[in-house]
Structures are given as structure tokens and as C-alpha cells.
Amino acid sequence: MKALRDPVVLLAAPAVLYLTLLYALPLGWLLAKSFSGPAGLTLQPYTEFFGDPFNWRVIGNTLGSALWVTVVCLAIGYPAGFALARAGTAMQIAMLVAIILPLSVGVVVKAFAWQIVLRRDGVVSQFLVALGIWDEPQRLLFTEAGLVLGAANIFLPFMILPIYSVVKLIDPRLSEAGATLGATPSYRFVRITFPLTLPGVVSGVAFVFSMSVSMYVIPSLLIGDRFQTLSTLTGRSFLFMRNEQLGSTTAVILLALAIAVVVASSWLARRLGSTE
Amino acid sequence: MAKHYKTLSRRRVLASTGAGTAAALLGFPSIVRAQAKELVVGGAAGFALWMNGTVSAAFEAKYKTKIVYEGTKSLVNLEKMQKNKDKQYLSVVMMDDPVMILAVKEGLLEKLTPAMVPNLAKLRPGTVHMDGMWANYLQPWQGIAYNTKSLPGGFPSWADCYDPKFKGRLVIPSLQNTEGLANLVMAAALETGKPIEQAQFDIDAGFKKIKTLKPNLLTVYTQIPQALNLLEQGEAWAIPSMFSSNVIPKEKESPMKMSAPKEGIFVGPAGICLVKGGPNQEMALALIDMLLSADMQDTLQPETFAFPSNTAAKPPLGLAADVKVYNLDWGFVAKERGEWVKRWDREMAI
CATH class of the missing domain: 3.40.190.10 (Periplasmic binding protein-like II)
Structure with a gap:
């Protein structure tokens, strides 16, 4: 009772009420629906789902595309995070604007723009032909490579910013100290700098992976109906098939995957933090 | 020519207004009532332009009833009827045939007959379904x-x-x-x-x-x-x-x-039906009959580019007369x- 009279607790009340009504209750309904059958509680929706080889393919598509998007974001975002942290003030502002401003553009608009970029006569195809990598223009649109490329662009800021925030806090004198002791640049990076950036990497990976695993609009526009993921299957179950149970089941599985990633990354971040 | 000037007193104005209103109510009851009427119609979002334009204008001019068109997907229209089964607010719904079948199964539709909708008797074979539960009008x-x-x-x-x-x-x-x-x-x-x-x-x-x-x-x-x-x-x-x-x-x-x-x-399976228990059934039937008429189907042809279901309507623009x-x-x-x-x-x- 004492805790309830605490004004700090009362400050959280609107948020708690809001989340309870609009998040916890619908989530509870979703969970209940996925475990309910004509005779009451049942695991049948899950056994049916996992018993169908096609659904494993859907899970594979979901995890595979999310993994590739995360890898591409990390490969681009890690050095970009360093560049941002080490840039001069004016350049840093310019870079931050360049990274953050695209977030104000809707996902649908960006995905439509990528449809143009990934076409046979699009910029990417022309660039690869000019470099001699491709002999003739090819399309990336409606391919897995196109999906990964487009999604990585959209989610990239969520990888760069956590890495930047960690790199910014690294004391440059640590690396200099290593140098005075005869450590080579690569040794200093592997043994000093990289471990210190890992919490940022883990956060970025958690952000990007959890968003990629549940993306709906981007695959719908960049790869289409022939590449089903858990999100698109959930949407289709509710909106077209009117199969609320299948939709609830796929949504819960998707949620479980996202929670697993967040929990694993938190555990990893704590573990890395404790070894610093 | 003598001019007659009359002084407008408050009493005279009130008396004449009251008399006018009473005369309108007694003499032209259907018109007065109709002016206040609205007919809520559910249909495809893509049809909103001509439903709110050509159809609405023609219907309002003829029946003094305003059409309120709710454009969405067929399945959403079905859901609206399901959710309001005890007190429907939609009078007429235009949906795809497969969704009509679901609506019939749930007892949401009122059967149409040529006595209720005269143009029903003039439609091409295969365009009146389930013994009159719904009919196709203009089919893309x-x-x-x-x-x-x-x-x-x-x-x-x-x-x-x-x-x-x-x-x-x-x-x-x-x-x-x-x-x-x-x-x-x-x-x-x-x-x-x-x-x-x-x-x-x-x-x-x-x-x-x-x-x-x-x-x-x-x-x-x-x-x-x-x-x-x-x-x-x-x-x-x-x-x-x-x-x-x-x-x-x-x-x-x-x-x-x-x-x-x-x-x-x-x-395309573009169907129109009467909602069971929907309000303003008389006007609902009038709208269905209008959309099934050759006149309206000809009028809508340049806007819809669809196939008419009325046998007296002209064939679609740009299509050969013998097209299968x-x-x-x-x-x-x-x-x-x-x-x-x-x-x-x-x-x-x-």
C-alpha cells in the first residue's frame, strides 16, 4: 500500500493503464486463442503448425531473412558507428542528420522507392553492370537479395546508433596505452576496442533482428506473396482466411522468437558487461 | 395594373408558415418524409466514385433519398452485417459472390423477387443467384x-x-x-x-x-x-x-x-443484395432495381467499363460482340x- 502512495508509482499509472488496455489484454486474448480448441485448452494448433513442413519453410524464410538483414546492417553499421563517433562536430551533425532524417519517411514510401531502385533498369543493376560484376542488367526486385538489401537500408540506423553511442564513450587513451606497450593496430582492435563495443553491437543486433523478424510491409512490397514469412502468414490468416486460431498461433510463435532474441541479447550484454 | 401591397406582420408570417407546413405534411407526406431519408449502402472502395457521383445523384433526384456509401472490402461488409445482425444499419450491400454465399449461410440476406425488383426478370442467365438471394449488376x-x-x-x-x-x-x-x-x-x-x-x-x-x-x-x-x-x-x-x-x-x-x-x-462476381432487417427496405429495393436497370447500366458503362447484366443494356465498350x-x-x-x-x-x- 505504501508503494501505491509513492508519487513515482502514480506517475507510471497512465502508462500502465494504457499498456494494460491496449497491449496486455489483446496479447492475453491472442495467447488464449492460440491455445483454445472446441474442447477447451489444447496444443493442437501448435502441433498442427509444426507438423506441416511448409510452415518450417516459413519459419526458415523468417529467420533467414532477418539474419541476413542483421549481418548486412552490422557489416555496414559497425564501421559507420566508428566514423560517426570519431568525426568532427560539423561532419558528425551532418552524418547524424543523414542517418536520422530517413526515419521520418514511412516504411511504405521507402519500400516503394526500393522497388524502383531494384528494377532491371534500376540504379543497383546499372552500377553492377558498370563495375563489370554483371554482364547484363538483371533485376533484384522480388528476390531474397533485394529484400535483404532494401530491409537493411531501412533498419540500418538502428544498428549504427547503439554502436555509435558505445564507441563515443571509449577512452582513446586505452588504445594508445596498448600501442605504447607494442601492440599492433589489429591486436589493439581485437583485444581492446572490439570487446568494448560489444554491448552496442548486441543492442544493435537485438533491435535490427527483432524488427526484421517481424517485418510485414517490406517483404510484401519487395518480394511479394510467393515468399511467406510468419508476419505475412499472420496477416493473411486474420485478413483473408479469417482463421483467427492460425493467425494467433503464428503471432505467438513470432512473439516468442522476438522475445528469445531480446532475452538472449540482454543476457549476452550482461555477460559481456561483467567481463569488461 | 393595381399593385397589392400586404404588410407582413409576425402573426401573418407564423400563420402562413404553419399552414404551409401542415399542407406539406398532409398533402405530400411521402416527399416530406423522403427528404429526411438516408440509405446506407456498403460496397467496394473502388466503386465510391460512381456510387457517390452518378448513382447517388440519379437516386436522390428520383427518390429524394440520400445514399451514404461505405466503401470497403467485401469481407468487411460481411463483418458489418454479422456484427449488427440484431439491428442492421446497412440497407443494401454490394459484395463479391463468394462472400454473398457466406452471407446467405448466416441468414443475413433477404430474398429478391421480380415483384420486388422488376428488373430482376430482365437479367442475363446466371446472374441471379441462389433463387434470388442476390444478383449481379455491372460485372468488371x-x-x-x-x-x-x-x-x-x-x-x-x-x-x-x-x-x-x-x-x-x-x-x-x-x-x-x-x-x-x-x-x-x-x-x-x-x-x-x-x-x-x-x-x-x-x-x-x-x-x-x-x-x-x-x-x-x-x-x-x-x-x-x-x-x-x-x-x-x-x-x-x-x-x-x-x-x-x-x-x-x-x-x-x-x-x-x-x-x-x-x-x-x-x-467478375459483382453482386448486390438486400440486407435482412435493414432499414428503409422500400428505398433499398428501389436502388437495387435502379442498378439492375438497362438505363443505369448504360449510363455507368463509361465509368465502370464493366459487363452489364441486363439483357437490354448495350455491350461493353471496346469488346467484340461475339466475345466469349x-x-x-x-x-x-x-x-x-x-x-x-x-x-x-x-x-x-x-
């Missing part, structure tokens, strides 16, 4: 939409879709979309050599044939604007089984055109479609 026809720059010679046959020269250049609708069924049925006809009327029941053959179309597919769409964008930009060369109403209005400004292939065209027209057995489709969609996902996946 489905042919092949193609890019005129990429294919200046047009797209004369459904069989051409399977030509390897179209590798990665065709966009087809998903089976989720109503227009998606025509490709599967035509594939069955091409595979078996049977006429469409019989081939539509041989879906195994349809799947066997349509799987061979995969190398030619750019993508499978669920959203029509996305497919039209790809066609307009030239990334896609053709969309087999597209609705006429989506392409013909844009033919002048975009490099795309509708083809009515030699094998024939399909007509196919209407699918939507009862069979409704029964089997769920399984077909599952199979489609598995067999047409990348």
Missing part, C-alpha cells in the same frame, strides 16, 4: 492487361503466358484475390483441352499447368496498385487476369491496355478456395 471483365511499349502487338491468347519469351515479365494475382481464380481455371482448360465450364472443376490439372508458369513470373500480387505500377513502368509486360475497370480508364494516359484474348474473358464470356461457379470456388490458397502457397513459392 477480366482479360490480360499489357504494356503497349513492351508488347505493341498486344496479347492475343491466354496460352501465350507460357511462352518462355516472357521470362520474369508476368505479374499474376494471388488466389486470395477474386481475379486470381481465372488464371487457375484457364490453366486447367489449357492442360485438359476441356471447355472452361468443365475445366473449372479440374483444379489439379490447373495447378499442374500453372506451376510451369513460375519461370515467367515477376511476382504474385495481392495489391492491384502495386501490380499496375510494375506494368506501367515496364518492369512487368503483362498481367494475365486483371479487371477491366482498373486498366481501361488509364489507357489514354499510361502505356497499358486491356486485351480480350481469343479464348474469352471472365466476368465466362462466369465461374462461385459456389464451388467458395467451398474449395481455402485449400487452393494453401496449395498455391506451397506450389507457387519462390
